[in-house]
Each structure stands twice: as C-alpha cells, then as structure tokens.
Amino acid sequence: MDVPTTIPAIRINRFLPYWAVFGSDVRQTLSSWIYRLWVLLSVAAAIGYLLYRFGAKQQAGFVTPAPEMIGDLLTWIIWGSVTLIIVLTAGTISGERGSVADSVLSRGISRHQYFLGKWHARLAVILGTFFALAAIAIGGAYLLLHNDELTIIGSIVGVTVVAALLVLVITCGVSVSALSTSTVVSITIVWLMLYGAGFLMSLLPAHYPAPDRALQNLPNVLKGYYDIQMIGRLVSGALSLSILVAVAGMIGFARRDV
Amino acid sequence: MAENSSDLVVESFKLTKIYQNRQIALNDVTLRLEPGCVLGLLGHNGAGKTTLLRLILGLHRPTAGWVKVFGQTMTPNAAALRRRIGYIPTNPQFPRGMTPITYLDYIARLFGIPAQARKPRLASLIRAVDLLSVSGDPIDGFSNGMTARLAVACSLINEPDLLIWDEPTHGLDPEGRRSMLDLIKTLAREKTLIVSSHNLSDIDEVCNHAAVLSHGHLIYFGSLQDLKGRMRRNQYELDLDGDQKAITRVLNIIKAMSDFKSVGLRQRRLELRLNDDVNIASALANVFMTLADNKVTLISIRSMGQATEQAFLDLVEKEEARGFARAWQYSEAA
Numbered sequence: 001m002d003v004p005t006t007i008p009a010i011r012i013n014r015f016l017p018y019w020a021v022f023g024s025d026v027r028q029t030l031s032s033w034i035y036r037l038w039v040l041l042s043v044a045a046a047i048g049y050l051l052y053r054f055g056a057k058q059q060a061g062f063v064t065p066a067p068e069m070i071g072d073l074l075t076w077i078i079w080g081s082v083t084l085i086i087v088l089t090a091g092t093i094s095g096e097r098g099s100v101a102d103s104v105l106s107r108g109i110s111r112h113q114y115f116l117g118k119w120h121a122r123l124a125v126i127l128g129t130f131f132a133l134a135a136i137a138i139g140g141a142y143l144l145l146h147n148d149e150l151t152i153i154g155s156i157v158g159v160t161v162v163a164a165l166l167v168l169v170i171t172c173g174v175s176v177s178a179l180s181t182s183t184v185v186s187i188t189i190v191w192l193m194l195y196g197a198g199f200l201m202s203l204l205p206a207h208y209p210a211p212d213r214a215l216q217n218l219p220n221v222l223k224g225y226y227d228i229q230m231i232g233r234l235v236s237g238a239l240s241l242s243i244l245v246a247v248a249g250m251i252g253f254a255r256r257d258v
Numbered sequence: 259m260a261e262n263s264s265d266l267v268v269e270s271f272k273l274t275k276i277y278q279n280r281q282i283a284l285n286d287v288t289l290r291l292e293p294g295c296v297l298g299l300l301g302h303n304g305a306g307k308t309t310l311l312r313l314i315l316g317l318h319r320p321t322a323g324w325v326k327v328f329g330q331t332m333t334p335n336a337a338a339l340r341r342r343i344g345y346i347p348t349n350p351q352f353p354r355g356m357t358p359i360t361y362l363d364y365i366a367r368l369f370g371i372p373a374q375a376r377k378p379r380l381a382s383l384i385r386a387v388d389l390l391s392v393s394g395d396p397i398d399g400f401s402n403g404m405t406a407r408l409a410v411a412c413s414l415i416n417e418p419d420l421l422i423w424d425e426p427t428h429g430l431d432p433e434g435r436r437s438m439l440d441l442i443k444t445l446a447r448e449k450t451l452i453v454s455s456h457n458l459s460d461i462d463e464v465c466n467h468a469a470v471l472s473h474g475h476l477i478y479f480g481s482l483q484d485l486k487g488r489m490r491r492n493q494y495e496l497d498l499d500g501d502q503k504a505i506t507r508v509l510n511i512i513k514a515m516s517d518f519k520s521v522g523l524r525q526r527r528l529e530l531r532l533n534d535d536v537n538i539a540s541a542l543a544n545v546f547m548t549l550a551d552n553k554v555t556l557i558s559i560r561s562m563g564q565a566t567e568q569a570f571l572d573l574v575e576k577e578e579a580r581g582f583a584r585a586w587q588y589s590e591a592a
C-alpha cells in the first residue's frame with residue numbers, strides 16, 4: 001500500500017457531519033423492513049377501509065361521513081401502528097451502539113450532531129410518510145365520496161394534531177434509544193412510557209388536552225368544529241414536551257460510553 | 259522532549275475507567291506521547307488496551323483522571339480534536355449495502371470535508387489501498403484483507419496528525435500484514451501513531467516506544483530500546499552438524515564449564531542458558547573453540563525468544579510476582 005499524496009489543508013464544513021448522518025439515516029430507515037411493513041399495512045388498511053365504505057355506499061346505500069372515515073384512519077395510524085413506529089425509532093441509536101456507531105462517532109462529529117441527525121432523519125421519514133398517507137386518504141375520500149362535510153382547514157388541523165402526537169412518539173423513541181444499551185429495552189421503555197402517559201392523561205378532567213380525547217374528536221375537527229385553544233395547547237404541549245425529551249436524550253447521550 | 263504539555267500529542271493523568279462499578283478496565287494510567295512517537299500498546303486480552311484507545315478518542319468518558327489530545331481535554335463532543343485523529347477499530351464494521359466509494363464519501367463528510375476536496379482524496383485513497391477494481395462493489399462481500407485496506411483508507415481520509423490503529427494486522431494474511439507494516443513505517447516518518455497489537459514482532463518492527471498494560475495498569479511506558487534492555491540475554495540456540503559422537507562430546511565439555519546454568523541437546527540443536535553475571539562474549543567464544551576442536555560445524559546461532567516478546571513477558575511476570583507489594587507503591591504514589 002502506498003501513502004497517498006498530501007493535499008493542502010481545506011476549509012471544514014461544520015454542518016456536513018450532521019447532514020451526513022441525516023442522509024444516511026433517512027436511507028437506512030427507508031430501506032428497513034419495519035418501515036416498509038408500516039407503510040404496507042397503513043396503505044393496505046386505508047385502501048381496504050375506503051373500498052369497504054365505498055362498496056357499502058354503492059351497494060347498500062350506507063353512507064359513512066368522510067370526516068368520521070378519515071378520523072378513523074388517522075386514529076388507526078396513531079393507535080394501530082404506534083408500536084411499529086416505536087420499533088422503528090427505539091433502535092435508532094441503541095441498535096448501532098458498539099459497532100457502526102463506533103466507526104461514526106470516532107470521526108469528526110460531536111454527539112450532539114449525531115443525535116440531532118438521527119432524530120431529524122426519523123422525524124422527516126415518518127412525518128413525511130404520514131403526511132403523504134394522510135393526503136392520499138383525504139384526497140381519496142374527496143374523490144370517492146364527494147362529501148361536503150370534510151373541510152380543508154379542518155383536515156389540516158386534524159393532520160397537524162396527529163403529526164404533533166407522532167413527533168412526541170418519535171422523539172421518545174429516539175431519546176430512549178440514545179440512553180439505552182439494548183433495542184429491546186428501549187422498545188419496552190417507550191411503549192410503557194407512552195401508553196402509560198396516554199392512560200394517565202385520559203383520567204384528567206375534560207378541559208385538559210389528552211391524546212385519546214383529541215383523537216376521538218377528530219371527526220368534528222375534520223368538519224371544522226374545534227376549539228382552537230384546546231388544539232393549540234395540545235399541539236404546543238406535545239411539541240414542547242418533545243423538545244424537552246430530546247434535550248434530555250441529547251445531554252444523556254453525550255455523557256454515555258458507546 | 260516536549261517541554262510544554264500543549265506540545266504533546268496525547269497526555270493522560272491518573273486515567274481510570276470502571277465499568278458500572280463492576281469491572282476496573284483501566285487504573286491510574288499516566289503517559290505523555292510526544293510528536294513523532296510510534297507507540298506500541300502491549301498487553302494480554304482484557305489488559306485495557308482498547309479501553310485506553312477509546313478514552314483517547316472520547317468514545318468513553320473517564321471515571322477518574324483525564325486525557326488530553328493536542329493539549330485539549332478529550333470529550334465525547336470534541337469533534338475538532340477527532341478531526342485530527344485517524345482510527346481503525348479492532349474489527350472494523352461497515353454499514354450494509356455501501357461501496358468503498360459511498361462509504362469513504364460518508365466518512366469524509368463526517369469529518370466535514372467539502373465535496374471539492376473529498377472526491378479527489380477518496381479517489382486517491384482507493385487507488386492507494388488497491389481497491390480500485392472493487393470500488394463499486396458492496397463492502398458486505400469483502401475479505402478480511404480488503405476490509406482492512408478500506409479501514410486504512412478511512413483512517414487516512416482526514417489527513418490526521420495522530421493515527422490510532424487497534425490491532426491493524428489482525429486477520430491479515432502474511433502479504434497483507436507485510437503491506438500494513440510497511441505502511442506504518444512510511445506513515446511514522448511524519449505522523450504520531452498508537453498501534454495496539456498482540457503480535458509482538460509487529461510492535462518490535464515498527465514502533466519506537468512501548469506501553470505495557472497488565473490488568474488495566476500501566477506497568478511500562480518508555481522507549482522500546484529500554485524495554486528490550488530489560489530482557490534476559492542469556493539464552494542461545496546453536497544448530498550443529500557433524501558426527502553425533504563428537505556433538506555428544508562437545509555437550510559434555512560445555513556442561514563442565516561454570517559459565518552455563520543449563521546445557522541441553524535436542525537432536526542436533528544445542529540449547530545454552532548462561533549464568534546472569536557471566537561475560538557472554540567470552541562464554542560463547544569458549545563454546546566456539548570447543549566446537550572447532552571437536553570438528554563440529556556450527557550452522558546457525560540465535561538468541562532464544564523474540565526480543566520484545568521476552569521483555570514483555572518478563573515485565574508481566576515481574577508485575578505478577580510482586581503480588582500484594584504492588585499496593586504499597588500505589589498508595590505511596592497516591
């Protein structure tokens with residue numbers, strides 16, 4: 001092996017490591033079987049549900065209001081596929097600890113940049129997929145059912161509420177993954193944490209924003225009937241909590257051995 | 259000698275690592291590595307070599323003490339310091355589905371090297387490590403040798419000042435090992451290296467300094483010459499040719515000499531162990547005279563045991579033999 005010729009010193013781009021991890025993780029997530037399974041199940045369930053309702057309308061004349069149908073689909077994404085999303089996020093860092101992460105973290109990247117790259121990549125892929133699926137479902141409902149009750153503003157607000165809850169789920173998954181040494185442990189902790197918190201919040205008085213009440217109210221939101229302050233509190237609460245959890249995960253990760 | 263500590267490439271002080279209050283991996287390691295050093299890190303399995311390297315890289319946080327690299331304290335977030343280090347782990351792992359080009363590009367981006375600089379650099383490195391013909395193939399199917407060469411390219415892509423190579427010849431065939439050692443020798447002309455290896459002859463060949471770890475404790479740190487100076491130089495093997503009766507006669511004559519602690523004969527190989535205080539040259543001169551007088555031909559003569567290996571084993575043996583006496587020195591030092 002020859003030694004390559006020395007090249008003059010070059011100007012370092014400090015944000016390049018972040019983008020390298022971000023890009024690599026987006027590709028890694030898109031090619032993972034859990035992601036494909038999640039998309040496949042979501043698409044299959046959405047198509048099956050839409051066709052079932054369309055058939056019921058055509059054959060028997062049973063009409064399901066579009067807002068209720070879309071509300072069901074969005075709720076399904078949260079409750080039905082949240083376990084897959086947890087699996088998809090809870091192994092983000094713990095799954096690589098000790099092997100591939102070594103060959104990355106021993107280079108010119110800080111732990112903070114690595115964590116942020118991973119977190120943002122998972123957010124981008126999962127939220128991007130969710131927005132695409134939601135757009136297809138809402139568009140399909142408009143085209144197939146020609147329902148006037150479904151409002152555009154209500155759809156945007158409804159999708160935003162679900163997206164805010166997804167941000168919290170993803171953030172918890174990535175943060176716990178950064179603090180844990182095993183993917184199985186991460187999945188268990190995140191699952192218990194989210195379902196436990198969801199259950200406890202459902203016990204709060206009605207004027208407190210809670211995920212299950214927000215999801216139950218989705219059909220009304222899609223029709224355009226919503227309390228903007230309540231929605232605002234829920235979305236800002238979920239996003240604030242996400243940031244807090246992410247900061248805790250990032251600081252904890254920077255203090256851990258890999 | 260570097261007078262100012264900021265001139266040192268690596269400096270550690272009472273560096274200690276205890277894993278989860280269960281395992282003491284490294285204990286009170288203090289060392290100073292000057293620019294241009296090629297440090298061979300020696301020790302048995304579990305001696306703490308990889309832990310020390312990972313602490314230097316900031317992959318682990320010390321339980322006590324500190325480590326400075328290029329005069330600044332190493333932390334997990336010290337990306338700027340790691341930009342000046344090239345690292346090869348013991349068993350390099352690569353993400354699935356990547357090719358040498360995509361992987362090197364990824365590593366170069368992790369160092370923050372912009373496209374106009376990293377593309378030509380990765381191309382020249384791929385050529386330098388003889389991976390040009392497989393540069394578009396998935397890494398998954400690479401042999402140990404090809405993987406090692408790719409790991410070398412990764413460790414050099416940022417033009418580092420300090421190279422940390424953890425068992426770089428591990429799993430390589432003789433040809434690959436030779437190439438790796440030649441590369442280390444070439445790099446040693448302008449860079450500082452820390453090379454960990456089980457193969458003591460490799461360390462002997464390429465390093466000018468040595469650090470010996472035993473059960474997490476640094477039992478030697480200094481020049482390789484000094485380490486070799488501690489070895490026993492009193493064992494020799496002589497391959498002989500001639501009449502068997504004459505060789506047996508020579509054996510008996512040498513056994514009668516007072517210079518030798520033990521004399522043995524296996525087939526036609528004479529094994530000599532000299533007394534500690536004897537003049538080696540005159541003792542061996544007597545042996546040669548005896549061989550000549552009895553018309554026995556000397557085919558070859560060699561010092562028994564590889565120099566560094568013998569010195570390493572002696573050091574570890576002495577450390578073990580001290581037993582509880584070690585506690586006295588440590589408490590005194592503290």
